[in-house]
Amino acid sequence: xxxxxxxxxxxxxxxxxxxxxxxxxxxxxxxxxxxxxxxxxxxxxxxxxxxxxxxxxxxxxxxxxxxxxxxxxxxxxxxxxxxxxxxxxxxxxxxxxxxxxxxxxxxxxxxxxxxxxxxxxxxxxxxxxxxxxxxxxxxxxxxxxxxxxxxxxxxxxxxxxxxxxxxxxxxxxxxxxxxxxxxxxxx
Ligand code: SAH
Numbered sequence: 001x002x003x004x005x006x007x008x009x010x011x012x013x014x015x016x017x018x019x020x021x022x023x024x025x026x027x028x029x030x031x032x033x034x035x036x037x038x039x040x041x042x043x044x045x046x047x048x049x050x051x052x053x054x055x056x057x058x059x060x061x062x063x064x065x066x067x068x069x070x071x072x073x074x075x076x077x078x079x080x081x082x083x084x085x086x087x088x089x090x091x092x093x094x095x096x097x098x099x100x101x102x103x104x105x106x107x108x109x110x111x112x113x114x115x116x117x118x119x120x121x122x123x124x125x126x127x128x129x130x131x132x133x134x135x136x137x138x139x140x141x142x143x144x145x146x147x148x149x150x151x152x153x154x155x156x157x158x159x160x161x162x163x164x165x166x167x168x169x170x171x172x173x174x175x176x177x178x179x180x181x182x183x184x185x186x187x
Contacts, residue, residue: 007044007074013067016046016074017107017133020161021179028157028183029103029131031055038101038123040091040116041108045071051105052080059101061087061094062108095119106132106143113139114146121150124186134180143182152184 007016017025025047031037031054042048042062048071051058062068068088075081087094092112104120106113117130124130130152132143140156147154158180162173 007046007049008070008077009044010066010070013044013064013070014108015043017043018161018176018179021133021159021181022047022050024157024159024181025105025131025133026050026054028155028181029105029129031103035102036100037103037105038095038098038120039105039107040120041106042067042071042086043107045074047105047107048084048086049074049078049080051103052078052083055083055103058084059087059094059098060084061089061091063088063090063110091116092119095123098123100125102128104128104130106130109139113142117143117146118150121152121186126186129183129185131181131183134182135177140180140182147182147184152186154182154184156180156182 035055037051037055037058039048039060042060048060065088068086072086075084100123102125104124109116134140144154158178160178162175164171164173
């Protein structure tokens with residue numbers, strides 16, 4: 001994973017997901033070079049670019065057209081566009097068009113999380129993984145409950161990162177908002 005690349009960002013589009021969180025998502029999703037990924041919530045393309053580096057193919061969906069064009073620019077900049085199909089649309093509609101995948105990554109859901117998980121589960125290959133990143137407490141709760149309903153028995157990690165900044169007197173630590181990663185695999 002390259003550490004020093006920079007994303008093009010926009011005030012109209014959330015992301016990119018912080019580098020340390022991206023690292024953990026990649027680790028927990030156990031992506032291999034033969035995997036097909038469906039990502040809901042492209043945003044700036046922070047996670048899309050990480051998946052594109054490792055997987056065979058990434059389908060990435062966002063309802064916001066500005067996110068799609070921003071992610072397109074970031075993928076082009078990192079020479080990863082050939083690996084990714086960006087789709088502008090709502091998760092629940094697009095899910096019907098993607099037959100099967102190894103990883104379902106959900107980074108945005110706008111109140112439809114439970115339905116997205118349930119619909120995605122049907123298209124997820126056996127042995128495939130579902131990964132959800134959650135900022136809100138309610139998203140953590142909904143993700144865990146829905147995965148349990150599907151007998152998926154999820155794992156949760158809650159990550160609080162502080163980064164050091166060197167100042168005159170020493171190194172000051174700055175905290176970032178906690179993010180949870182909720183993940184599980186299909187038996
Ligand atoms: N992981 C991204 C940031 C995601 S922000 C990154 O690293 O850059 C969440 C995104 O999810 C937003 O761009 C939002 O438009 C999108 N989103 C939210 N609900 C959605 C839905 N139901 N269908 C498609 N996209 C959705």
